[in-house]
Amino acid sequence: MGTSTIEKGTRDLVAEINALRTEHGAAILAHNYQRPEIQDLADVVADSLQMARRATELDAPVLVICGVHFMAETAAIANPDKQVLIPDLTAGCSLAATIQAADVRAWRATHSNGVVVAYVNTAAGVKAEADYCCTSGNAVAVIRALPPDVPVLFLPDMYLGNYLRRVTGRTIDVWMGECHVHAGLTREMLAERRAAYPDAEFLVHPECGCVTSAMYYAETEGDVAAGRTQIVSTEQMMRRARVSPARRFVVATETGVLHRLRRENPGKEFLAARETAECRYMKQITLEKLRDSLRDLKYEVTVAADVAARARRAIERMLAIG
Numbered sequence: 001m002g003t004s005t006i007e008k009g010t011r012d013l014v015a016e017i018n019a020l021r022t023e024h025g026a027a028i029l030a031h032n033y034q035r036p037e038i039q040d041l042a043d044v045v046a047d048s049l050q051m052a053r054r055a056t057e058l059d060a061p062v063l064v065i066c067g068v069h070f071m072a073e074t075a076a077i078a079n080p081d082k083q084v085l086i087p088d089l090t091a092g093c094s095l096a097a098t099i100q101a102a103d104v105r106a107w108r109a110t111h112s113n114g115v116v117v118a119y120v121n122t123a124a125g126v127k128a129e130a131d132y133c134c135t136s137g138n139a140v141a142v143i144r145a146l147p148p149d150v151p152v153l154f155l156p157d158m159y160l161g162n163y164l165r166r167v168t169g170r171t172i173d174v175w176m177g178e179c180h181v182h183a184g185l186t187r188e189m190l191a192e193r194r195a196a197y198p199d200a201e202f203l204v205h206p207e208c209g210c211v212t213s214a215m216y217y218a219e220t221e222g223d224v225a226a227g228r229t230q231i232v233s234t235e236q237m238m239r240r241a242r243v244s245p246a247r248r249f250v251v252a253t254e255t256g257v258l259h260r261l262r263r264e265n266p267g268k269e270f271l272a273a274r275e276t277a278e279c280r281y282m283k284q285i286t287l288e289k290l291r292d293s294l295r296d297l298k299y300e301v302t303v304a305a306d307v308a309a310r311a312r313r314a315i316e317r318m319l320a321i322g
């Protein structure tokens, strides 16, 4: 198949998607890790926190979530009056899969006055057991907003949990889950990239296996003061890249963020800390599946009313902070 045929096929698909979006009054929300062609036609491209916020603000009866399942569930819980669709129901998250609602109940059984903070990368049933939800964009603010002197469980990401312990100085029980993509971004890789690119600024997601090491550089070598290392959510990476005086960046997270970083900052260079850091779940969403989703209004994501009501408290507290 020649290039022009492929391009024409893509153009036709995009035209179909645009027509169906208008017909249904739908809004398309894409996460920063989505395929470039999905990002390019979305109404909103953002991190988990902004996706959750925008889902609530948008005046659209149908929301198509181009992301993973917990993102669609979060949108459905916060927007019971909107129809929430995901183009592929099997787009999961290896981190969210590390914990179940029963695990949270077991911790509570031994910490009767404890507070549970659930990262947004969790199933609705887990959020329903939590007191607060958070994302990488507001996790520090959420921990700082908690009452002092109560036991805290942060779940399910151990790297982000350790980062929170260090930044807030608080004793926190941390669930030992990890994301297979971010765990592969190791401290050895960070050391090697620092040596190879001494002039670069490092944008590091707090789920990365190298986050403790990035903090070490920040504390011992003044990386943060020197503007050399930023530990940030994917949306904060976009903001930082815009305002930073650096010309070259090494980006430690899923490689989907490079598309927006490059498009929004044409004079700057962005390198993947690891080119193979791809989330296969995020990449399950394709133009064809998005077209089918809009055409057949599938796959609708709903959450049982009792679970949604309990999870909504934690999500609304998250949206109110930071």
Ligand code: 13P
Residues within 6 Å of the ligand: 032, 046, 047, 048, 049, 121, 135, 136, 137, 179, 207, 232, 233, 234, 235
């Ligand atoms: P952000 O909230 O930073 O977009 O991250 C979401 C995620 O799934 C990280 O892997």
Ligand code: SF4
Residues within 6 Å of the ligand: 068, 092, 093, 094, 095, 096, 121, 179, 180, 181, 182, 254, 279, 280, 281, 282
């Ligand atoms: Fe989950 Fe990791 Fe994929 Fe993010 S990158 S959606 S944490 S599996």
